[in-house]
Amino acid sequence: MARDHLLVIDQGTTSTRVIVYDLNLRPVGHGQEEIPPSYPRSGWVEHDARTVVASVGAEVTTALLNARVRAEQIAAIGITNQRETTIVWDRASGEPIAPALVWQDRRTAEACNRLRDQESWISRKTGLVIDPYFSATKIAWLLDNVDGARRKAEAGELAAGTVDTLLIRHLTGGEHLTDSTNASRTLLMDLETDQWSDELCEVFGVPRRLLPEIRPSAGDFGRTKGLDYLPDGIPITGVAGDQQSSLMGQGCVREGQAKCTYGTGAFLLAHTGSRIIPSAHGLLTTRAATIRDEPAQYALEGSVFIAGAAVQWFRDGLKVIHSAPEIGDLALKGDPESEVVFVPAFTGLGSPHWQPAARGTLYGLTRATTLADIARAALEGVAFQVADLIKAIEEDLKEKLPGLNVDGGMSRSDAFLGFQADVLGRPVRRSPETESTALGAALLAGLGAGVWPDREAALALLASGGKTFDPTRDDKWRNKALERWRKAVATTREHYTLGAD
Incomplete structure (x- = not known):
């Protein structure tokens, strides 16, 4: 049976969507389930990580049925996800030790304030600012506020990651991996080396052994194993945080191209090519999606929490x-x-x-x-x-x-x-594809799997057109x-x- 479709899991702040694309990047079926966050206290925002994982299987099944595509026809899987949302789980069982702390969660504001005297060098190293938005202080909070968690973490019994890492573990039966775009949003990755920094891990109180291996966005993230809704052996070859995935899906892959995605928040990214441009105006320097064996790519980003x-x-x-x-x-x-x-x-x-x-x-x-x-x-x-x-x-x-x-x-x-x-x-x-986040993940998965000869052939498949709004005031x-x-x-x-x- 021909493997002539791509499957994308788009796990966002308020829902899990699964879309099936043909190899011309046309959507042919989808499934979606709302997963609203909970707000246990003022400034606290959480997800039930078990519910997030469970939603994937149900919506994969729905999307395949809607597309009238058999699972055996899937050439590759792409994942795109809400970034910075942080989970810690038992390494052996995969069970989360606590609810996921969503990117909007502000409970670690005081911990961030205690590190203000070190913000200059941390920002140079990571491209980020010290803020509860990012994952590092969230991981530390979970280790310090769940009974026995820090002891277990130091003993190697726990794993931590963002939503992509949790889903990869679920889909593959145990791989502990992330991509560079998600890793660059943790305050723990050195932007120049694309690796976890021992110095940053020490400052934020995060044992490095908790963290996943970092790989390029279009690359090898393991194969499906042990699932009751997909056969073993389907490769996962594209992973990117939602905003970098959207940048790819809008065809913004060259220096100076910019896009804004209006989701739960609003995220404006301007591609800067292979240049790391530090911001002097309150923006973030972040990784853009990178294809295996290509030079690292970067972007400037502005993040609005509420849209x-x-x-x-x-x-x-x-x-x-x-x-x-x-x-x-x-x-x-x-x-x-x-x-x-x-x-x-x-x-x-x-x-x-x-x-x-x-x-x-x-x-x-x-x-x-x-x-x-x-x-x-x-x-x-x-x-x-x-x-x-x-x-x-x-x-x-x-x-x-x-x-x-x-x-x-x-x-x-x-x-x-x-x-x-x-x-x-x-x-x-307005993009002709108003949900370009999933489209970008499909493009990355296809590139990672070698579905098209090169990036330019894939980008040529992106729809042109869309509606333009001109100012009237x-x-x-x-x-x-x-x-x-x-x-x-x-x-x-x-x-x-x-x-x-």
């Missing part, structure tokens, strides 16, 4: 709308001259502000304010955050980005992308709106900095 999550709050918290897409129509009914500003810092402010103590804040409410005005402010709050990222990236690159490629859930909203174009004052192009409006936004952010940061004291 689609603001819409979910509007739906599930305020219960103003019944489904997420309704917010666009409601926002269009808001007063375009309203001065309501929403800073959606539910779990702190990410790039370029890095204020973990901040929380969501509304400004400018009057007796005339309507729910439509607040809906508009919620969407604009996401768009303003992306404008801050664009400004920072252009200052680091010392050149202007001509436009922005976008994908992800919020990019389906014409109303939102209209706001985004107005705020940026430049065109915004003038510079006077834009400058005033951005000034109001930045004043709101500065006030929020000051308030919560004082509150932290």
Whole structure:
């Protein structure tokens, strides 16, 4: 039977999706299961790791049935995942010792503050800032707060990793591996050497023996073994964190190409080729997906913690709308001259502000304010955050980005992308494939398995087209709106900095 399909597992913050692609990178079947995080305390965000793993088998089966493809037709598997989310498990049994700590979790803010005097050299080595966002302090917290965990870790009885590593272990029956994009988000990897750093492990209190082996994103991550929903022997040949996978899926593989993905958060990446460019403006330097035997690739990244999550709050918290897409129509009914500003810092402010103590804040409410005005402010709050990222990236690159490629859930909203174009004052192009994260993982898996002769042949399969949104507001409006936004952010940061004291 011909192995003429690729299977992608896209494990995200709020759901697990599985998509089957043919070798022309056309999706032919999918399955999806919602897996919402839990919030046991203010600032804490967790996943049940067992539920995450269990969802994979069910959705693989659904996707194959929908595609009318037999498992024996799968040439290779790709994995893309929510990054930084951290799990520690028993090395022998695979059982997690505690819930997974999601990337949004802020419980280690105090531990991060204790390391501020070492931030300069740690940032040079990792490309990151010291923040609860990343995995290192999460691992240490689990070792220090689960009975007996640190003793077991030092005895070699535990393993730790991000979601990709947990899924690889499950799919292969025991391989302990990760790829360079996920490893670069831990605060434990040396960005230049692509290896775990003993110095960083010591500073963060993470035994190196816990950590997986690091491999290129398109490479060998073992073969399926011991599953009741897939046969043994299917190779896993593509693994990348969701944002680097999306960068690949948008065809942004050369220096200067940029994209923004609007998921639970919003993530803007600009490819910098083989150059490591340290940021002087609050951004992150990170690994881009790398194909086996090619030079290491890098990107500048800005991370907004709350994007689609603001819409979910509007739906599930305020219960103003019944489904997420309704917010666009409601926002269009808001007063375009309203001065309501929403800073959606539910779990702190990410790039370029890095204020973990901040929380969501509304400004400018009057007796005339309507729910439509607040809906508009919620969407604009996401768009303003992306404008801050664009400004920072252009200052680091010392050149202007001509436009922005976008994908992800919020990019389906014409109303939102209209706001985004107005705020940026430049065109915004919606990808013809609004879920390019999974597409990038399929591309990496196919390259890793040798399905196509080279990268250029694979990239030629990516769909062209998409819809472009041009700005409709003038510079006077834009400058005033951005000034109001930045004043709101500065006030929020000051308030919560004082509150932290």
